[in-house]
Amino acid sequence: MAITNLNHFLQDYFIAHNCEIMDNTDGILTVQLTEEMDLALMNRPFYWHYINKMGNAGQPLQLTLITNPDKRAEKGDWIHFGSPRLQQIMNHLQEYERYTKLFQTIDTRTNTPLYPWLVINMKISFRGKQKKDDILSIGLQLVNGKMRLDMMRYLETIPLQSTISDYCFTISPLIKIKSGFSRIESLVLNYLEDQPKDWAKESLLALNEELDTLNHFYEELEENEQMEKERNEIKERYEPNITFHVINGGIFYLSE
Structure with missing residues (x-):
């Protein structure tokens, strides 16, 4: 009954927020963020303020999340229950949805x-x-x-x-x-x-x-x-x- 597969939970979260899944292999999930999700997760308010003020199209970042402990040394955010990034996602869900x-x-x-x-x-x-x-x-x-x-x-x-x-x-x-x-x-x-x-x-x-x-x-x-x-x-x-x-x-x- 518990959602023990954190990788599935994260994939569902980003798909629900219209983010493209670039790769999801062996516990390494890479997503292309939308502008909304970049604002919510990447802590770049000044960048988006400048882009919007100039009337230009911004470039949302890609985000790589690692849920496989054996891959935690790879480039990306090592994410697990209790990690700051997962808590950030949970807070986003609680606050807005x-x-x-x-x-x-x-x-x-x-x-x-x-x-x-x-x-x-x-x-x-x-x-x-x-x-x-x-x-x-x-x-x-x-x-x-x-x-x-x-x-x-x-x-x-x-x-x-x-x-x-x-x-x-x-x-x-x-x-x-x-x-x-x-x-x-x-x-x-x-x-x-x-x-x-x-x-x-x-x-x-x-x-x-x-x-x-x-x-x-x-x-x-x-x-x-x-x-x-x-x-x-x-x-x-x-x-x-x-x-x-x-x-x-x-x-x-x-x-x-």
Whole structure:
């Protein structure tokens, strides 16, 4: 259910933003940015301000992203969960494209119903001795309650547009969005319950070892502010916890 293939996620992101994929081989993805994406990702505001002021056509850059650890020495940006470049992309999605409403493109001459799907893309963060992020994409049909995992991959196969096609009409949802989100949240919690717990046990073991070392170091001293500060830093570093938040989502009207 998690989008573990970061290369696919990045390819989908750039295709959705009308960037040409120049090459995608063995974990090295090269894209030709549009002006919009150059502005969003390449930190060249003065260049574009000058070009626009002069009335000239600018030259968006190409961007190479490396997701294969064995190729990280190649020329390009080594990108992984937690890397600054990936965080920049996530921030761009959150700031400008957090919610959307799209309709399936259908060429028809007969009345065709479109059914509402609530789609949520969510980042799950595991924090402890080791750190890991998963991205989940979940769809819920708001009429019959059907759920689909890896929903964004499925939507890639469907042409979408911002306006409804001729002869199509929408079916009113029977499940309210708030209730639908609660169902998706329950699915995520079940997903977390099914995940291996070894990482949490290792984190707790490391936490207790660090606290024992700290207590031994200060055993002949009275409790003080420095001790408490170091104890809190150790807990923050090793105490296992899981958080999740919505990256983006929307309502997609799809044929049956």
